[in-house]
Amino acid sequence: MRPVAIVGIGQTPVGEHWSSSLRMLAADAIHHAFQDASLRQVDSLYIGNAYGAAFSSQQQLGSLVADYAGLGNIEACTLEAGDASGAAALRAGYLAVASGAVETALVLGVEKSTDTIGSAHVEARGVSLDADYEAAHGVTLTALAALLMRRYMYEHGLPLDAFEGFSINAHANGARSEYAMFRNLIKPGRFAKAPMIADPVSLFDSAPDGDGAAAVILTSAERAADLVAQPVIIAASAAATDTLALQDRADMLHLKAVQSSASRAFAQAGLQPDDVSFFELHDAYTVLSALALEASGFAERGQGCALAQSNSIGLTSKLPLSTFGGLKARGNPAGATGIYQAVEATMQLRGIAGANQVVGAKVGLLQNLGGLGSSAYTHILRV
């Protein structure tokens, strides 16, 4: 396998884009990525999209986007792994270039969430759950996250406000970014008083769905050196799965797929958790942040929240999390989230993250999950 680098990035702000369709969002992010990379053509396109059929009655996005974005009749297809679809596409592009079959790959994450709204939106999102044993009975991802969080609080004897650090940090970082959906700050003490969605998961705990698209252009590290001043290397790419239904897990407080993908990613890169400059994690719910920190080797079991409480996750701390606001504040355009993470990490490693910059960032850890850890992708980027 040859080393692979990111040589172009593009993104749209995350939000409610009522005047942009799915294909328009996609073309916008692609346009920015081409501008950034000073390239005019790529050999193939891999798209992360989770809910095109459910939200917009639109699949076969490969053909649609390749044509609409003016890419010619290149190879193109969609990768789907629930909300980890973006990272699945990143891994597909990585493998295609690493194999030598493809010289330059465009990886796009796109989601048009607002094509379906209200209760129809909630129902449509259920396609990522177990249709027969979860969704058919009316349970939602947020309701399942509430069960998980309640269990976590019970097992580890934690109060609700133990989780507030994650959301406060995400909103503090989102407030500095023009691409973030939510730029308001959350004041300490307000988290536990927020309106409940599914008790104990509140409005300040749950990441918002949003419209958005992000794109990265990949090529061989050898060629990248000729193209851009600061190529960012994909030092590791690993994926794993856990049961789709939460009820099927022997130990629901251990994210097996996260542990498997993270440990293999560290081994591939020859790195340890201590080497990580920042961690773009899948903070769809604060309990997922706590569990992911534990399963990825940053905290002992039950100690994930302690990291957030000791203010060790801010931009100037030892392990900055969600440096552009994460899913919670930047927003969660589901199938695009994994590519937003890659774009943000590339900005950090290039040193162009502006008000969100982690000084001296050398190693970025990215983790994108489907469901409550049913699919897990861990990538490590470095300069």
Add this chain to the structure above:
Amino acid sequence: MRPVAIVGIGQTPVGEHWSSSLRMLAADAIHHAFQDASLRQVDSLYIGNAYGAAFSSQQQLGSLVADYAGLGNIEACTLEAGDASGAAALRAGYLAVASGAVETALVLGVEKSTDTIGSAHVEARGVSLDADYEAAHGVTLTALAALLMRRYMYEHGLPLDAFEGFSINAHANGARSEYAMFRNLIKPGRFAKAPMIADPVSLFDSAPDGDGAAAVILTSAERAADLVAQPVIIAASAAATDTLALQDRADMLHLKAVQSSASRAFAQAGLQPDDVSFFELHDAYTVLSALALEASGFAERGQGCALAQSNSIGLTSKLPLSTFGGLKARGNPAGATGIYQAVEATMQLRGIAGANQVVGAKVGLLQNLGGLGSSAYTHILRV
């Protein structure tokens, strides 16, 4: 890139499996593939599925199937490119193994078509069309195929029965296979009198949707030699796209994506059309067969049907087509079709195709399309 081989195959019959769910069909095909390969474990799973969300409200199949089929917490995701999803998954598995990142990959194609029936089924299938400019206006894939066929007949001055050879051949081959959905023969002269679905596309012209799952196990050619007596080599894998909407094509009677993927596949394998022992083509409609033969280098423009008329496509002819019945008679479990083609081609190349055997088969050409050639994948298998 290292050479990649198929070392295991499995399939379910195609049909209306009212008592099997999507996950059950998947596990059945996987079980057969493991038995065939004498393997117990694989490193990753790539799934071709086109309509899980639209038919069954079920996505994130990677996690669901990996768990249900007892594969452990391996990497797993879905590939989607309309009805070419199966071949997209095959190419993903091929690249993963060729890159060296994965030692053994399981590639599954699965579709549970009968979870949605009647007009809801027709509407659900519309997700593979252009949602804004085709499906929203009520047009279906079959209606578009009818427009394409009418144009082809007009341009080339052909009567309806010029196409009958494709369907007669498909049903003759399907009648010999226990996995085929339709095993009845079509008598010469009956094709042009069949009930119309969308004039001039009739019941004897259009491939039926069906439930089904098929699986292949891939590993490096080097390792394959130790595992099985007759490893089948993936000699080429190429993909391309055309516009999603038919109306956007400058010349709708030329399948650009087919031409691009086929010519690159032949170049990769160092072969010519004359070297092909048999061709598993995407015969969803007879006009697609004619156009694919032309775009793939087997016939001049307007001459695709002439091949079928001269009986040069039967099992004992120069270019056997759809040797197990193709989409028309074996049935079209959309996202699984590309993997059925791979299973059938492997049977031919191993010489275990029984009553469907093409004597002395050495090179198999496989072509799987999304829409009316919006996505095109061409693979070449050989012994």
